[in-house]
Amino acid sequence: MYPVVRIQSSRAQALEDLGTKAKFWYLEGDTRMLFKAEERGTGEDWAEKIACELAALLGLPHVHYEMAHDVDQDRPGVVCASLVPPPLALAHGNQLLLALDPDYPGAQGPHYRSRAHTIDAVFDVVRRLRMPTAGWCVNLPDGIDDAAGVFAGYLLLDAWVANQDRHHENWGAVWDGQHLLLAPSFDHGAALARNLSDAERAERLASRDHHRQVAHFVRRARSALYADAVAPSPLSTLEAWRAWAQRVPKAARAWQERLDGVESEAVADILEQIQPERMSAICRQFTAELLAQNRRRILQPEEP
Ligand SMILES: Nc1ncnc2c1ncn2[C@@H]1O[C@H](COP(=O)(O)OP(=O)(O)OP(=O)(O)O)[C@@H](O)[C@H]1O
Ligand SMILES: [Mg+2]
Known part of the structure; x- marks a missing residue:
């Protein structure tokens, strides 16, 4: 445990x-x-x-x-x-976006989930940042050599765990007094369909109706990133990953290879170590299936 x-x-x-x-x-x-x-x-x-x-x-x-x-x-x-012990400081995505585009709706409140939070706008910020410092990068795959390549990994993680919360205050940069460096990834609590009831989990795991099955359910995960500023709804977590991956294909392949190399036993071991009073057996089973389905989708880019 x-x-x-x-x-x-x-x-x-x-x-x-x-x-x-x-x-x-x-x-x-x-x-x-x-x-x-x-x-x-x-x-x-x-x-x-x-x-x-x-x-x-x-x-x-x-x-x-x-x-x-x-x-x-x-x-x-x-x-x-804290990821920013003194004298470091954290600049959130919305502050960075606002610095590049004075019209970016940077405040919280009604703009917390902003349609201006597009792949293009975020990419334009992230490509200007430095990589996180070496202490955060001890196990990066070979071939990841800039912040945009590292951020590709954040979006692959989001697609794998169905993190629906990568909004403009859930990524950012560390200011060290001289440079802005991509901040390590944080705040992944709104992931893994954690608020489904166990009854629904059990029903979906057992269902013979393919619309109710986990393989279908996982397609519903929405990111907080948009294709463009007039898109009616955000991209799915898989679409967001793919859109970013197109911009950094070498890094994207490196992250996919990492995911491909993850053993299902290693994932099961992680799930097993959560206290049973916090995570039921059916929840563990559903979560393992959700992760397996998302992994499959990320590694087979043609699927919806
Ligand atoms: N490890 C950390 N180091 C420094 N600041 C942090 C850290 N974790 C969180 N924060 C700050 O606290 C804020 C809120 O934390 P976090 O995003 O984890 O909470 P939350 O309530 O889950 O947010 P949300 O409403 O996005 O789900 C972050 O946006 C960041 O400014
Ligand atoms: Mg947050």
Whole structure:
């Protein structure tokens, strides 16, 4: 089982206002740590942990999350270290997009999911960033030599885990006082269809109606990226990955080879290590199937 970090909310030093979930910062030694609460029972804690471990299998620069429990308020969650220890600072995607395009609707609120968050606009920002520092890139595939190539891996992860939340505050750049470097990937809690009921999972796993089966269900995952600023709906997570992959074909192949090399036993081992009280057996089974179906789709580019 993955360890569960026990944390007291009375140690909170500051609340984090960004994002939709309750969270607070505290100090562990000299390290600034963030506790993200899972108060709604929708599985964001296990989804975050599994996505993080899968990102590690791929060799992606990513924030490392541990399962956690706030003992003061008796609520589950996850913890992670700040990716920007002082003097570093985080610039979110919307700030970077706004710097390039003064008309970009950069504020939160109604523009939180912006149609201006297109593949072209994001690519134009990311290609100007440096790679994450070497400490984040210890296991990158050969052939990934720029930020756009690294970001391809983020979108492959999103397509694999069905992360529907890569909006303009869920990626960014680290400012080191001189340069902007692509930030490691973070916030993957809205993934893995974590808020389905177990009844629906069981029904879809057993269904003989192919419209109800997992292979069909996985096509519904939407990214927060758009094909263009007038598109009525966002791209699917698979379409977003493919659109980016077309722009960086060498890097895309390197990430696909990584995914191809992931053993299903390694994925099963990750799922097994989540506490059974947080993830039921049927949920584990459904999640394994979702990951297998998405992996197949990413590796067979012709399928819808
Ligand atoms: N490891 C980290 N280091 C530095 N800042 C972080 C870290 N994790 C989160 N943050 C900051 O906190 C914000 C909210 O965190 P996060 O995106 O994980 O939460 P969330 O509530 O799940 O967000 P969302 O509403 O996008 O689902 C981030 O946009 C970022 O500014
Ligand atoms: Mg977020």
